[in-house]
Amino acid sequence: MLENFLSHVRDNVSKKIEQSIGNSNFIEKVMRYTALSKSKMIRAGLIFASAENNKNLSSSSTSTLAASVELIHTYSLIHDDLPCMDDDSLRRGKESSHIKYGEANAILAGDALQSLGYEIICDDNDMNDSCKISAINLLSKACGKSGMVFGQYLDIESESKAISNEEIEKIHSLKTGELIKACVLLGQTGNEDISLTKLLENVGQKIGLAFQITDDILEEVSDEKTLGKNVNSDKRNDKSTYLKVVSLNEAINISQELSQSAISDLEKIKNKRFDMLIELAKYISYRNN
Numbered sequence: 410m411l412e413n414f415l416s417h418v419r420d421n422v423s424k425k426i427e428q429s430i431g432n433s434n435f436i437e438k439v440m441r442y443t444a445l446s447k448s449k450m451i452r453a454g455l456i457f458a459s460a461e462n463n464k465n466l467s468s469s470s471t472s473t474l475a476a477s478v479e480l481i482h483t484y485s486l487i488h489d490d491l492p493c494m495d496d497d498s499l500r501r502g503k504e505s506s507h508i509k510y511g512e513a514n515a516i517l518a519g520d521a522l523q524s525l526g527y528e529i530i531c532d533d534n535d536m537n538d539s540c541k542i543s544a545i546n547l548l549s550k551a552c553g554k555s556g557m558v559f560g561q562y563l564d565i566e567s568e569s570k571a572i573s574n575e576e577i578e579k580i581h582s583l584k585t586g587e588l589i590k591a592c593v594l595l596g597q598t599g600n601e602d603i604s605l606t607k608l609l610e611n612v613g614q615k616i617g618l619a620f621q622i623t624d625d626i627l628e629e630v631s632d633e634k635t636l637g638k639n640v641n642s643d644k645r646n647d648k649s650t651y652l653k654v655v656s657l658n659e660a661i662n663i664s665q666e667l668s669q670s671a672i673s674d675l676e677k678i679k680n681k682r683f684d685m686l687i688e689l690a691k692y693i694s695y696r697n698n
């Protein structure tokens with residue numbers, strides 16, 4: 410059931426991304442290279458799953474928001490792979506953007522993907538101005554100076570240092586968790602149910618942290634072919650990961666406990682329209698890639 414759902418999401422969002430980027434110049438070619446590469450699209454899936462219970466958001470606008478997040482997520486990956494950041498040569502099973510097209514073009518493509526993510530929300534025909542402002546505000550805060558970007562800064566600053574559980578949790582919650590939390594909330598764009606929004610914010614926070622902890626685990630136990638990216642970069646860069654502050658088994662337990670707590674929150678709603686969100690919360694901690 411989940412794989413069919415995600416397959417539908419990937420097809421839908423990939424078409425939207427392809428249409429949005431276009432294919433008229435070289436920078437668009439570089440943008441398409443990573444943005445249209447095979448990916449899990451978990452973030453897009455979270456938006457679709459959350460939106461199943463939101464009558465205020467059309468299917469077309471749901472696709473817009475999902476594509477926006479994937480464009481912005483792709484920009485972050487391209488920049489994260491750069492030599493000045495994590496210096497990774499493999500992404501989504503093929504050469505990283507800067508390896509394929511050079512550092513300058515990779516940076517420009519990342520910049521363009523980020524701005525396009527906001528542009529397509531502005532151009533959406535179904536969302537009213539209030540919903541567009543709300544979505545852009547949510548995304549910009551999740552990705553900016555107090556969210557993903559700050560998390561990436563802390564991630565770099567913590568290299569080769571001993572850090573506490575609280576510090577690694579903060580880094581992971583910012584650099585990965587904030588955008589995942591935003592995805593759960595973006596699916597509720599236009600919905601003014603404050604109590605539901607608060608519950609879903611807590612759900613998003615838990616599964617966002619669980620997602621990055623699972624990433625740390627997989628980099629330790631999996632391989633490049635399965636993950637489609639370098640598995641030795643954290644060790645090479647002496648990155649701060651959960652496995653530097655707790656054991657492998659403890660990390661697995663923490664991730665699964667976070668997901669189970671999120672699932673318990675969702676089950677309290679007793680609404681079958683959130684069943685797919687529950688499945689995604691489960692998948693995030695039990696996935697193998």
